[in-house]
Amino acid sequence: MxxxxxxxxxxxxxxxxxxxxxxxxxxxxxxxxxxxxxxxxxxxxxxxxxxxxxxxxxxxxxxxxxxxxxxxxxxxxxxxxxxxxxxxxxxxxxxxAAPTGGVPDWPAAAVPSAAPTSTSAPDWPLDRPAVPVQDTHVVVRGDCLWHIAGARLLERTGAQPTDADTARAVHAWWTANADVMGPDPDVLLPGQVLRAPDAT
CATH class of the missing domain: 1.10.287 (Helix Hairpins)
Structure with a gap:
């Protein structure tokens, strides 16, 4: 200066x-x-x-x-x-910018693509469920196994399930999906595809 x-x-x-x-x-x-x-x-x-x-x-x-x-x-x-x-x-x-090899958050611009035929869980978290296969449940954010099992019992029987019935159903869901969920039934990840226990 x-x-x-x-x-x-x-x-x-x-x-x-x-x-x-x-x-x-x-x-x-x-x-x-x-x-x-x-x-x-x-x-x-x-x-x-x-x-x-x-x-x-x-x-x-x-x-x-x-x-x-x-x-x-x-x-x-x-x-x-x-x-x-x-x-x-x-x-x-x-x-x-779309991630290379990833899935964008927006729809593709008029590019026809074949629908995936695999029912295995994707390796990324989904904010919205994929098209479910019969007798399966696609986990979304906020899901817990207790609510999934209770909703399936209510749908199947038409009556509100008791806590004991829901607890047995939770154990059945976890046993049927241990390979997808892992050792902790309280940990569900969005995008996981769970098979109904009566469908196994």
Whole structure:
């Protein structure tokens, strides 16, 4: 800053602009911090409070306070929409890229594809169930084996099952699907295809 022409010649004009903006930002920050300290000290009783009030009128005149408040309000009002646009611009290309070899979250653009014939569980979690095969249940988020077994009993018998009936049905579902679910019947993953115990 002491030799602006030499700075422009050696580092370019943008470095001088950045240095000037940085110094200006620091000056505004120091002015605001000093004004805040004086405002806080002006609430104190006695000579210190009186001196702080006089210092506040010198450092922060009423016109400067109003201008600073107006600029701060405009900055906050403009920063939100600009940040939203910037976030949209930055995030949009990432969201539109389909993972290689993966399954996109959006439908394919008019490309006919054969429906999968396998009923095995896919190796990715699904947010929505696949087309279920007869006597199977495709696990979705929030499913638990107790509710699956109880719903199947209600569907089959037409009566609300007792807790003992549901517990027996849970054990039967787990026994029939131990190869899919693993050792813990309380852990279900979205996308798993469970066979009804009466279908095995």
């Amino acid at each position: 002491t030799a602006p022409q030499r700075t422009v010649d050696s580092a370019g004009p943008d470095s001088l602009v950045l240095a000037t903006a940085g110094l200006l930002a620091w000056a505004v920050w120091v002015w605001g911090a000093l004004g805040l300290a004086l405002t806080a000290a002006s609430a104190m009783p006695g000579l210190l409070g009186t001196a702080a009030r006089l210092g506040t009128q010198v450092v922060l005149p009423a016109g400067a306070r109003r201008s600073a408040g107006l600029l701060l309000g405009l900055g906050l009002g403009v920063a939100g929409p600009v940040a939203g646009v910037a976030a949209t611009v930055i995030v949009a290309p990432v969201a539109s």
